[in-house]
Amino acid sequence: xxxxxxxxxxxxxxxxxxxxxxxxxxxxxxxxxxxxxxxGDVVSQGEATFLxxxxxxxxxxxxxxxxxxxxxxNMRSSELAEHASVSRATITGLLDTLEKAGFVQxxxxxxxxxxxxxxxxxxxxxxLHKVQPLLVRWTEGILSALSAREQSQLVxxxxxxxxxxxxxxxxxxx
Amino acid sequence: xxxxxxxxxxxxxxxxxxxxxxxxxxxxxxxxxxxxxxxGDVVSQGEATFLxxxxxxxxxxxxxxxxxxxxxxNMRSSELAEHASVSRATITGLLDTLEKAGFVQxxxxxxxxxxxxxxxxxxxxxxLHKVQPLLVRWTEGILSALSAREQSQLVxxxxxxxxxxxxxxxxxxx
DNA sequence: TGGTGATAATAAGGCGCCTGATTATTTGTT
DNA sequence: AACAAATAATCAGGCGCCTTATTATCACCA
Numbered sequence: 001x002x003x004x005x006x007x008x009x010x011x012x013x014x015x016x017x018x019x020x021x022x023x024x025x026x027x028x029x030x031x032x033x034x035x036x037x038x039x040g041d042v043v044s045q046g047e048a049t050f051l052x053x054x055x056x057x058x059x060x061x062x063x064x065x066x067x068x069x070x071x072x073x074n075m076r077s078s079e080l081a082e083h084a085s086v087s088r089a090t091i092t093g094l095l096d097t098l099e100k101a102g103f104v105q106x107x108x109x110x111x112x113x114x115x116x117x118x119x120x121x122x123x124x125x126x127x128l129h130k131v132q133p134l135l136v137r138w139t140e141g142i143l144s145a146l147s148a149r150e151q152s153q154l155v156x157x158x159x160x161x162x163x164x165x166x167x168x169x170x171x172x173x174x
Numbered sequence: 175x176x177x178x179x180x181x182x183x184x185x186x187x188x189x190x191x192x193x194x195x196x197x198x199x200x201x202x203x204x205x206x207x208x209x210x211x212x213x214g215d216v217v218s219q220g221e222a223t224f225l226x227x228x229x230x231x232x233x234x235x236x237x238x239x240x241x242x243x244x245x246x247x248n249m250r251s252s253e254l255a256e257h258a259s260v261s262r263a264t265i266t267g268l269l270d271t272l273e274k275a276g277f278v279q280x281x282x283x284x285x286x287x288x289x290x291x292x293x294x295x296x297x298x299x300x301x302l303h304k305v306q307p308l309l310v311r312w313t314e315g316i317l318s319a320l321s322a323r324e325q326s327q328l329v330x331x332x333x334x335x336x337x338x339x340x341x342x343x344x345x346x347x348x
Numbered sequence: 349t350g351g352t353g354a355t356a357a358t359a360a361g362g363c364g365c366c367t368g369a370t371t372a373t374t375t376g377t378t
Numbered sequence: 379a380a381c382a383a384a385t386a387a388t389c390a391g392g393c394g395c396c397t398t399a400t401t402a403t404c405a406c407c408a
Contacts, residue, residue, distance in 0.1 A: 010256070010257050011257070011258055011259040014240060014258075015235075015236065015239065018239040018242075018306065019310055022307050025307075025314075028329075029318070030313065032317055032320075032325050032328060033313045035332040036214065036328075037221070038332075039210060039214065039336050040210065040217065040218060042336050042340070042343075043210045043211055043335070044214060046343045047211070057394080059394080062185055062188060066188060069192065076356080077356075078357080082184070083184050084188075085184055086396090087395085088356075088357065089357085089396075090394085090395055092357065094395090109356095112355095113356095114355070114356040114357065114404070115356055115357075116357075132193070133196050133198075136193055136199045136204060139203060139204065139207045140200055142338050143206055143207060145334065145335075145337070145338035151203065153327065153331060154206060154332075154335070155202075155205055155209050157331065158212075158213045159209065160319065160324070161213050161216075161217070161320065162213050163319070164320070165216045165220050166216070168315060168316045169223075231364080233364080233365085251388095252385085260365080260366090261367075262386080262388085263367075263368085263387085263389085265387090266387065267365075268365090271363095271364090286373075286385095287372080287374085287386095288373045288385070289386055289387075290386085349408100351407095351408095352405100352408105353404105353405090354404080354406095355402100355404075355405095356402085356403080357400105357401090357403105359401090360398085361398090361399100362396080363394105363395090363397105364393105364394095364396105365393090366392080366393080367391090368389105368390090369389080369391100370387100370389070370390095371386100372386085372388100373384105375384075375385090376381100376382090376383080378379100
C-alpha cells in the first residue's frame with residue numbers, strides 16, 4: 001500500500017466535477033465537503049500504515065490504551081466495546097486477534113461466570129509504550145507544517161463541522 | 175446504524191487522554207490530529223448512511239458518475255479502476271454488484287476480446303440523476319452552518335494538511 | 349424455590365475492499 | 379510465423395468490521 005495518498009486524488013476530482021454539473025449547486029460547499037472526506041482519508045490511511053508496521057490498527061490500539069489505563073489492568077469486554085465505540089461482537093474479534101498475538105489475555109471472572117476479565121500482557125504494554133510516543137512524534141512531525149494559529153483555527157472549524165453534522169444529520173436527512 | 179455520530183466520541187476522547195500522557199507530547203497537535211480523524215469519520219459515515227438509502231456507497235457512486243460522464247457512456251473496467259482509485263480486482267466486484275442491481279451492463283468489446291465495455295443503464299442514469307442533486311443539497315444543508323469565510327478558510331487549511339501528509343508521509347515515517 | 353427476563357460473550361454469516369495468482373488475448377520481435 | 383512479454387479481466391482467499399442469532403449465566407420476584 002505505497003501510493004495511497006496520491007491514489008486518492010482522482011476520485012475526489014471526479015466527484016467535484018460531477019457536483020459542479022448539478023444545477024444550482026454551490027461549488028465551494030461541494031469542494032469543502034470533498035476536501036473534508038479526502039483529508040480524512042489521507043490522515044487515517046497514514047495512521048493505518050504507520051500502525052500496521054507494528055501489527056496494529058486504530059481499533060486494536062484503542063483496546064490496548066483502554067486496558068493500559070484501567071485501574072487494575074482488567075476490564076470486561078463489554079466495557080471495552082463501549083469505550084472503544086464498537087459492538088460487543090466486534091470486540092470479540094479484536095480481542096481474538098490481540099490474544100493470538102500475545103498482547104492481551106482473557107481469564108474467567110470468578111464473580112460472574114458469564115464474563116471474562118481482559119488484561120493487557122507485559123508484551124502488550126511494551127508494544128504500546130513503544131508505539132504511542134512514536135505515533136505522537138510522527139503526528140507532530142507532519143502537522144507542525146501548520147502554524148500554531150492555523151492549528152487552532154483548524155480545530156475550531158472542524159469542531160463546528162462535527163457539530164453541524166451531529167445536529168443536522170440525525171433524522172431529517174432526506 | 176442510528177447513533178454513529180455520538181458513538182464515535184468516546185473513542186477519540188480516550189486517545190486524546192492517552193496522547194496527553196506521553197512525555198513531551200504537544201497536546202494541541204494531538205487534538206488536531208484526532209479532530210481531523212473524527213471529522214472524517216463523522217462526514218464519511220453521514221455520506222455512507224445517506225447513500226445506503228439508495229443502495230449505493232461512495233465507490234459505487236463514483237463508478238456511476240464516471241460512466242455517466244464518459245463520452246459514449248462506455249468505459250473499460252481498467253479505466254474505471256484508475257479513475258475511481260481502486261484496484262482492478264476491486265472494480266470487478268463493484269461492477270458485479272452494480273450489474274446485479276441493473277445499474278450497469280457489461281458487453282464484450284469487439285476490438286479487443288480480452289476487454290469488456292461497461293455501460294451505465296437507463297436505470298443507473300435515473301438513479302444517479304436523482305441521487306446527485308439530493309446529495310448536493312444534503313451537503314449544503316449541513317455545511318451552510320459555516321459562513322462563506324469559514325468555509326474557504328477550512329478548505330485552505332485542509333489542503334495544507336493534505337499537502338503536509340503527502341510530503342512527509344511518503345517513505346520516511348519512522 | 350423455581351421460573352422469567354436481562355445480560356455477557358460468542359458464533360454465524362454478510363459486505364466491502366484488499367493482494368496475489370490465473371486465464372485469455374494481444375502486441376512486438378525476430 | 380512463432381513465441382515471449384505485456385495487458386484485460388477475473389478468481390481465490392484474507393481481513394476487518396458489521397448485524398443478528400445463540401448459549402451460558404445471573405438477578406429478581408411471585
